[in-house]
Amino acid sequence: MVLDVPDFGRQLGRRQSIDILGPVAVAARTAATVAVAFDVLLTYMDSHSPGITARVTDHADPALRRFEYGFLLHPPPPQAQALELALGLTLQVLRLFLGGAYRPVAVHIPHPPLEAGADYRVYFGCTPHFTEPVAGFTLRAKDLERPLYHDPLAHRLALTYLSEAHGRRTQDVADTVRSVVRQLLPTGELSATLVARQFGIHPKTLQRRLAAKGTTFPELVDLTRRELAHRLLTGTDLPVSQVARQLGYAEHSVFTRACRRWFGLAPTGYRDRPDSTAGIRDDAPDPRRGLRM
Structure with missing residues (x-):
């Protein structure tokens, strides 16, 4: 299940x-x-x-x-x-x-x-x-x-x-990968190999294309998780444990560490802060630092 x-x-x-x-x-x-x-x-x-x-x-x-x-x-x-x-x-x-x-x-x-x-x-x-x-x-x-x-x-x-x-949208590989990542995160079945398969390419080819855009697969996953965490913590009353699962985290403690890295706060603290609906803080730590998959 x-x-x-x-x-x-x-x-x-x-x-x-x-x-x-x-x-x-x-x-x-x-x-x-x-x-x-x-x-x-x-x-x-x-x-x-x-x-x-x-x-x-x-x-x-x-x-x-x-x-x-x-x-x-x-x-x-x-x-x-x-x-x-x-x-x-x-x-x-x-x-x-x-x-x-x-x-x-x-x-x-x-x-x-x-x-x-x-x-x-x-x-x-x-x-x-x-x-x-x-x-x-x-x-x-x-x-x-x-x-x-x-x-x-x-x-x-x-x-x-x-x-x-829609007219301005381009088929940027990073944007497309993030779209697929958003769909796969809740399933618990996310990997670069699986995402590459959606495009019919080898995982190393996907890595090269992302590198040409100045990013990596782990960075895109982390950025996507950060955005979803902000939306689910500030825009819903879903229990924190289920927010973690929606983001593909099997353990609550791993999600808590990620939130501290993204927002400088634990999930509950980020949800309860006075400006919780104002958007992701500009002074929050760079999500690309210390990435852990």
Whole structure:
């Protein structure tokens, strides 16, 4: 069992919100309908989770629709917790748009239940189907057409920003590697060899390409962990032990040492400091010093 916490992905999904998506959230919140909001989320999802794809498809019943998730990594990582996190966050988004009591028609989960099926029914508010071909939800088509609090100006400005940001993006190898690292960290299966395999290259080739950009694989992993630690410690109420696991640390003590190196504080101290929502401190120690994998 990844992380030894059966409902870890769902717990994290409950503690996050659409705001974690930044400008994408602004564009979605200000859309005219739920369907338009989801179109925004699907179009710009790669700016938040480059390793995940999603789509809305027709259903055999014309009154229903399917919302489906998938991984772009090849081969896909051990993904039970990652998919349950994605499903949990999607449920929070649906309830933001459609009301806190909203219940999908069904939830589709590719793996066997990690705990009692009744726990999934309570969490998702609908019938769970396990060992399905893809992860996702069955939704009512009429719910996707519900109007939202539309703000045409804010919506247009947010879309313009996202479009320009995507136009500026380049396939920088360091950025791409960090995107893959973000997806693999919670699985506990992260290595340079595994990441190199995603690009179809030898690990030494990956090392050379990163060296040409002035960085290394351990540095990118450390920087990615630092950013995620800041976001999870200041933006969620997830227990520190589970934050450590989300960052791929098997031992809490190792995470504590990393936090002291990054922020000059232990995890709890960093979370509880008065300016905990202000961002990563400029005077924090350089995360590239004394790296330990």
